[in-house]
Amino acid sequence: xxxxxxxxIAAKVVxxxxxxxVDEVRLAFNVKTDLKKLEDxxxxxxxxxxxxxxxxxxxxxxxxxxxxxxxxxxxxxxVIDDFNCEALRKQDAINHPNTYNxxxxxxxxxxxxLSFSLKKSHKIKDIIxxxxxxxxxxxxxxxxxxxxxxxxxxxxxxxxxxxSDVIGRDxxxxxxxSMLMKPSEDRNVPVIPIVGIGGLGKTTLAQLxxxxxxxxxxxxxxxxxxxxxxxxxxxxxxxIIQSINKGERCDDSTxxxxxxxxxxxxxxxxxxxxxxDVWNENQAKWVELRNLLRSTDxxxxxxxxxxxxxxxxxxxxxxxPPYILKGLPLEDCLTLFTKWAFNDGDERHYPNLIRIGExxxxxxxxxxxxxRTLGSLLFQKTDESDWTYIRESEIWRLEQHENDILPVLKLxxxxxxxxxxxxxxxxxxxxxxxxxxxxxxxRLWMANGLLEHPxxxxxxxxxxxxxxxxxxxxxxxxxxxxxRLKFTFKMHDLVHDLALDVSQKECKIVNSETKTVDENIxxxxxxxxxxxxxxxxLEEMKDVRTVIIxxxxxxxxxxxxxxxxxxxxxxxxxxxxxxxxxxxxxxPNSIGILKHLRDLDLDGCTNIRELPRSFxxxxxLQSLDLRETGLKQLxxxxxxxxxxxxxxxxxxATHLKEIRAGCWTSLxxxxxxxxxxxxxxxxxxxxxxxxxxxxxxxxxxxxxxxRSLKFLxxxxxxxxxxxxxxxxxxxxxxxxxxxxxxxxxxxSVDESDVLTDxxxxxxxxxxxxxxxxxxxxxxxxxxxxxxxxxxxxxxxxEIIYCKKLSALPEGVDSLTxxxxxxxxxxxxxxxxxxxxxxxxxxxxxxxxKVVITDED
Numbered sequence: 001x002x003x004x005x006x007x008x009i010a011a012k013v014v015x016x017x018x019x020x021x022v023d024e025v026r027l028a029f030n031v032k033t034d035l036k037k038l039e040d041x042x043x044x045x046x047x048x049x050x051x052x053x054x055x056x057x058x059x060x061x062x063x064x065x066x067x068x069x070x071x072x073x074x075x076x077x078x079v080i081d082d083f084n085c086e087a088l089r090k091q092d093a094i095n096h097p098n099t100y101n102x103x104x105x106x107x108x109x110x111x112x113x114l115s116f117s118l119k120k121s122h123k124i125k126d127i128i129x130x131x132x133x134x135x136x137x138x139x140x141x142x143x144x145x146x147x148x149x150x151x152x153x154x155x156x157x158x159x160x161x162x163x164s165d166v167i168g169r170d171x172x173x174x175x176x177x178s179m180l181m182k183p184s185e186d187r188n189v190p191v192i193p194i195v196g197i198g199g200l201g202k203t204t205l206a207q208l209x210x211x212x213x214x215x216x217x218x219x220x221x222x223x224x225x226x227x228x229x230x231x232x233x234x235x236x237x238x239x240i241i242q243s244i245n246k247g248e249r250c251d252d253s254t255x256x257x258x259x260x261x262x263x264x265x266x267x268x269x270x271x272x273x274x275x276x277d278v279w280n281e282n283q284a285k286w287v288e289l290r291n292l293l294r295s296t297d298x299x300x301x302x303x304x305x306x307x308x309x310x311x312x313x314x315x316x317x318x319x320x321p322p323y324i325l326k327g328l329p330l331e332d333c334l335t336l337f338t339k340w341a342f343n344d345g346d347e348r349h350y351p352n353l354i355r356i357g358e359x360x361x362x363x364x365x366x367x368x369x370x371x372r373t374l375g376s377l378l379f380q381k382t383d384e385s386d387w388t389y390i391r392e393s394e395i396w397r398l399e400q401h402e403n404d405i406l407p408v409l410k411l412x413x414x415x416x417x418x419x420x421x422x423x424x425x426x427x428x429x430x431x432x433x434x435x436x437x438x439x440x441x442x443r444l445w446m447a448n449g450l451l452e453h454p455x456x457x458x459x460x461x462x463x464x465x466x467x468x469x470x471x472x473x474x475x476x477x478x479x480x481x482x483x484r485l486k487f488t489f490k491m492h493d494l495v496h497d498l499a500l501d502v503s504q505k506e507c508k509i510v511n512s513e514t515k516t517v518d519e520n521i522x523x524x525x526x527x528x529x530x531x532x533x534x535x536x537x538l539e540e541m542k543d544v545r546t547v548i549i550x551x552x553x554x555x556x557x558x559x560x561x562x563x564x565x566x567x568x569x570x571x572x573x574x575x576x577x578x579x580x581x582x583x584x585x586x587x588p589n590s591i592g593i594l595k596h597l598r599d600l601d602l603d604g605c606t607n608i609r610e611l612p613r614s615f616x617x618x619x620x621l622q623s624l625d626l627r628e629t630g631l632k633q634l635x636x637x638x639x640x641x642x643x644x645x646x647x648x649x650x651x652x653a654t655h656l657k658e659i660r661a662g663c664w665t666s667l668x669x670x671x672x673x674x675x676x677x678x679x680x681x682x683x684x685x686x687x688x689x690x691x692x693x694x695x696x697x698x699x700x701x702x703x704x705x706x707r708s709l710k711f712l713x714x715x716x717x718x719x720x721x722x723x724x725x726x727x728x729x730x731x732x733x734x735x736x737x738x739x740x741x742x743x744x745x746x747x748s749v750d751e752s753d754v755l756t757d758x759x760x761x762x763x764x765x766x767x768x769x770x771x772x773x774x775x776x777x778x779x780x781x782x783x784x785x786x787x788x789x790x791x792x793x794x795x796x797x798e799i800i801y802c803k804k805l806s807a808l809p810e811g812v813d814s815l816t817x818x819x820x821x822x823x824x825x826x827x828x829x830x831x832x833x834x835x836x837x838x839x840x841x842x843x844x845x846x847x848x849k850v851v852i853t854d855e856d
Contacts, residue, residue, distance in 0.1 A: 002504035003425065004066045007053060008418040009073045010046040012449055014039060016080045025087045028117040034124040038076060041131050045069070048143035055141070062141050065134060067505065071520055072130050074543065077449070078573050078596075079123045081620075085595045086112055088619040092640055095662060155411075157276050159224035161207035167339070167368075168332030169201060173208045176305070176323065180209070180272070181218065184299040188290060189273070191304040193314035196325035197475045197492060198408040199369030202307040205325065206274050209305065219302070221271035231280030233288050237262055240273070259292050266293070270301040278308045279415055283316045290317075309412055311473040327366020336368060337361050340375030356387040363395060365493045370395065373404040396497040409498045412474060421502070423450050423467055424476060427491055428499035429507040429525050429548065436477070438468055439486040440601075443623040443646060447576040447599035448523075448545055459692070460645070461668060484748055485693060485717055510535055517541065526563065527551055534562045544571040548578040557583045557607075564588060572596070580604050592617035598643075601625040616640045622666075626650060627673045639663035650674050654701070659684030669693040676700050686711035698722035705730060710761055716743055716769075718762065721750040729757035732764075740765030748774040755781050758788075767791050776800040784809050794818055801825035807832065813843050824853040 017039045021032065056063040090112065179192050194202045209215060210222060223243045225236065237258040241250045244265050252258045273293070280286060294300060306317055314322040328336070337357055338347050347354055357378075364370035374390055377398065381387070390398065400406050413421060423445055430436065442464030445451055451463045468489070471477045476495050480488040491499070500507075508514075508521045511528035517537045523546035524538070547567050549560070560582045567574055568590045574597055581604035591597075592614025600618070602608060603625045609632055616637035623646040624638075633653045638644075644664055648671035659682050667688050672678065678699050686708040692715060696702065702723045707730065709715065720726060728749065732738055744766035749755060755778040763770060767790045775781065775798070782804040789811050797818060799805060806828035812818075821844055823829045830852050832840050844850060 003421065003502040003506075004053070004056070004063075004070045005418070005422045005425070005506070006066055006070055006073065007046065007049040008422045008450075009070065009077070010042055010049060011418075013073055013077045013080065014042050014046065015453065016077065016084075017042075020080055020083055023087070025083065026111040027083075028112075028114065028121070031117045031121050031124070034121050034128070038124055038128055041128060042073070042076070045131070045138070047145045050146050051143045052141070055143075059141070061137075065137055065141075068134060069131075069138075070505075071543075072127060072134075074522070076124075076127050079120055079127065081573075081596055082120060082123075083112070085620055086116055088643065089595075091642065092616075092619055095642070096640060155226060155228045155277055157203050157224075157226040159207060159210050159222075159274070161204060161211060163208060163211070165339075166201075166204055166208055167336045168328045169205055169208060172205050172323075172325065173212065176205065176209045177212060177214060179320075179323070180215070180303050180305075184301060184303075187295045187298070187300055189293050189295070189300045189302045189304050190320060191306055191318035192320055193306045193308060193318050193322040194325055195308055195311055195314050195322040195475065197367070197495065198309055198412055199367045199405050199494070200325045200327065201368045202309075202325055203276055204368075206276060206305050206307050210272070210274055215272060219270050219272040221266075221269045223271060223273045224276065225274065226276045227278045227280070228276075229279070231278065231282065231285045233285065234258060236289060237292070241265065262292060272303050272305070274305045274307075276307050278306050278313050278317070279310065281310065281312050281316060286317050309475050311475065328368050328371070329366070330361065333361045333364060333366060333368070333371045334358060337364075337371045337375045340372050341378045343380075350382060352384060353382065353387050356384070356391055360387070360391050363391075363493070367405065367492075367494055369408060370405040370494055373400060374398075376404075394497060394500065395494065396501040405494060406498060406501065409494060412476060413498060413502060416474070419450065419452055420467060420470060424471060425499050425503035425506060426450065426523065427477075428496060428503045429509070429523050429546065431509065431525070431527060431550075432493050432496050433490070435480060436489050436491070437486060438465070438489065439646075441468070443599050444546065444576050446622060446645075449575075459668060484719055484746070485695075510538065519543075522546065524548070525550065533559060534566050538566060539570070542570055543573065545573060546576040547571065547574065548576075549582070550580070557585065560584050561588075564591070568594060575599065577601070583607060585609070587612050587615075589614050591615070594618060596620055599623040602629055603627045603648075604629075606630045611635055611638070619643065622646065624648070627671070633657070636660075642666065645669070647671070648673055652677055654679050656682035658682055659687050661687050664688055665690060667691055669695070671695040672697065672699050672702075674698045675702075678702055680704065681706050683708075685709060688712060689714070691715055693717040693719075695719045696721070696723050696726075699726075700724050702726050704728075705759060705762075707733075707761070710737065710740055710742070710765065713741065714743055716745045718744060718746070719748045720752070721748070724751065724753045726752050727754060727757070728752075728759045730759040730761035732761060737761060737765075742766040743769050745769055746772040746774075748772075748776075749778065750774070750776040752778050753780060758785060760785065760787055763788075764790055768793055770794055772796040772798075774798040774800070775802055778802050779804065781805060783807070786810070789814055791815070792817065796820040798822040799824075799826055799829065802829075803827060805829055807840070808843070813846060816846075818847050820849045820851075821847045822851045824851070827854065830854045 017035055021035060052062060052066060056066055176192065184190050194205060196202055210224060215222065221244065223240055225239050225243065227236065234255055238250045241258065241262055242248065252261055308314055311322060341357060360374055361371060364374065377390060378387060396406060413424065416424065426445065427436065442461055445464055446460050451460055454460055454463050472479060477489045477491050480490055505518055505520060507523040508517050509525045509527060510517060512535065514535055514537055519541050520543055521541065522543060524544055525548045527550040549563055561584065565588060567577060568588060574594050576599040577597060578601040580601060584605055585607045587608065589612040591612060597618050598620050600621060606628060607630055609630045618641065620643055621641045622643050624644060626649045628650050631651045634649055634651055634656060636657045639660060643666055645666050645668045647667060650673050654677045667690055670688065670691060674697065679701050685706050691712050694715060696719065698721065700723065703725050704727055742762060742765035744762060747763060747770065764787055770791050770793055773794060777800065781802050784805065786809050788809050794815055795817055801824065803826060805826050823833060832838055833844055834852050835841055
């Protein structure tokens with residue numbers, strides 16, 4: 001079931017070719033001609049790739065041909081990226097002419113060297129030639145053009161279920177029935193969505209409810225429809241009419257006739273409609289059906305149950321919070337497994353198999369369909385070796401049938417757009433039970449070019465956030481914790497199995513026991529604290545784009561040096577390198593040859609005291625994490641990394657070098673982490689014209705913010721935590737300060753002992769944009785300023801453990817957009833504004849959500 005991701009790769013390569021030909025880079029005529037030919041060839045292939053991807057699992061020759069195409073496409077992408085790297089080198093030569101000889105400086109700013117163009121022209125011709133060699137075989141498959149409308153293959157479900165076969169869903173059934181019995185408050189038919197990943201038992205739960213005797217007495221009419229692949233109004237109306245008429249064929253052809261017939265059949269009837277397996281996220285289609293079902297007068301007595309894997313579907317179809325179906329408890333899973341693995345009572349004769357079965361059930365992570373799948377594989381098998389094999393095998397490697405767990409989960413994967421399929425597969429690079437960090441994942445996706453080009457007024461990071469939200473809404477990942485500007489999430493083990501299955505030739509986890517690795521693997525995770533030398537299987541690899549090295553803290557520096565040297569010498573197209581908590585004392589100077597490197601993570605490398613001289617040649621670098629390193633100073637040459645978008649630093653210096661004009665113009669996020677000696681932010685902050693996020697964590701010696709922040713008109717998030725000596729008083733001083741048009745959306749200050757004021761200059765300059773304000777653990781803050789009432793866009797205010805605060809500003813009720821107020825650990829405030837008996841409760845009573853917690 002491994003995927004080639006050809007459609008998405010081809011789309012990205014074509015996009016890059018088009019971007020290159022319209023860019024400011026001046027290309028030689030022969031290069032333009034070759035690129036145009038390559039573009040045309042790839043567009044022709046891309047036109048039929050969706051058909052090829054759908055057929056590949058039934059055609060081995062086609063699948064092998066697609067793997068060959070994948071490698072060619074990747075090579076084409078590398079060549080195009082070479083042009084961009086050379087353009088960056090040329091731009092750097094113009095910006096810093098003193099470091100290059102006269103011959104380089106006199107070249108035109110947009111003209112690439114002839115020798116470079118000739119070399120790349122030969123490579124492009126070679127790629128076109130390789131595509132030509134495949135043309136005859138490719139054309140023999142007679143592929144056709146089709147649109148990129150992802151769909152779910154038709155499934156059929158029925159309303160009947162034998163309740164004796166269902167284990168552990170009694171409480172869920174009672175909860176749903178209780179919701180069905182509640183009276184309606186609207187003309188619209190209330191919709192109860194049941195949501196969860198494939199295999200949890202959403203359909204089974206709906207069947208249990210549907211067949212309960214209380215439901216038969218509550219609703220005079222029951223209708224079961226499996227929606228599945230297509231939310232087509234005409235089709236659904238016919239199915240509903242056919243169900244009401246006990247299977248009698250519906251021959252009405254027009255929508256008008258269908259809706260008239262349906263309304264006559266439903267007239268004065270109290271019905272329960274189950275819409276099983278819904279995927280439609282087009283609200284207009286749902287509204288069409290809803291309007292035909294709504295009551296013509298008064299409250300609707302009828303109800304609808306919807307089962308879906310998508311929270312988006314649930315929110316479109318219902319205002320009722322979705323019923324999130326949880327997994328089965330272990331004890332129920334064991335009962336279910338025994339039911340499917342043995343004939344009734346036979347399990348008593350095989351206590352040794354039951355012990356192994358308990359371990360097998362734990363692999364299923366509470367998903368009933370997975371339990372049933374593995375139980376069925378072992379039915380009537382009493383040889384202990386068969387059971388041990390299932391216990392030791394990854395679920396995704398086991399043979400499965402159409403209605404087993406992975407094929408059912410694969411429906412969710414098939415329904416994803418091609419770009420999301422590739423991003424989900426990338427998450428298999430991490431081990432099971434990994435805690436993913438949203439910002440880290442987005443940066444890795446960016447480094448590997450997996451994100452769509454941002455639309456107007458968007459950044460790459462916004463696209464990544466949208467992707468994660470889509471995966472969350474489809475229940476393919478689960479949020480763990482929300483932080484200020486990011487969140488952590490996990491992936492269910494079975495979804496991880498699915499990701500492993502579809503990414504077999506893209507991603508690989510390597511440890512000391514790994515014997516073979518496909519030489520064309522693109523992404524590697526090295527995760528073995530017992531690693532005493534570089535695995536030999538890696539030495540022949542050349543095309544790796546991502547290397548994540550885990551458990552580095554537990555290995556010797558010698559091994560990490562060998563790994564780094566391998567990355568530098570073998571992986572010249574490396575895009576991302578994560579080396580956290582390594583005992584390395586220095587990066588090799590040769591790292592500068594990794595001209596395609598876009599993401600470098602050195603978090604926790606406390607022994608690295610300085611960066612190599614060649615560091616400024618990493619011109620493609622977009623993300624640099626130097627948190628908790630031992631750096632004495634950030635060299636000025638790092639400012640030459642003009643593509644840098646994310647920078648997190650820990651340094652031992654008291655001052656940073658001044659930021660020069662024209663440097664870091666792409667920087668989106670800047671984080672100072674545990675810079676204990678840092679006394680002030682660098683001069684020249686006003687040149688960070690793209691900065692959207694500024695985070696200051698535990699910079700204990702920092703005493704103030706520079707007034708140059710008032711020039712950062714794109715700054716949206718300012719977070720200050722653990723800066724104990726900081727004084728944020730920033731008053732208007734000049735005439736121009738009165739009309740500042742800033743863009744802050746969130747401001748947060750936490751753990752500042754000397755704080756007595758808020759930065760008026762920045763906050764009042766953002767009065768029309770600031771939405772969230774958090775003040776926490778500021779022990780000497782005794783009052784909030786009156787100008788706080790000017791923050792007319794404020795929606796959320798949190799005041800936590802500010803014990804000297806005794807009152808909110810007079811007139812707080814004028815903040816009409818304020819929707820949430822939290823007061824926690826502030827005794828005087830809690831007493832004054834509590835709902836029952838607080839003298840000033842009436843001043844905040846208009847706020848929708850008020851949480852006031854007294855100090856413990």
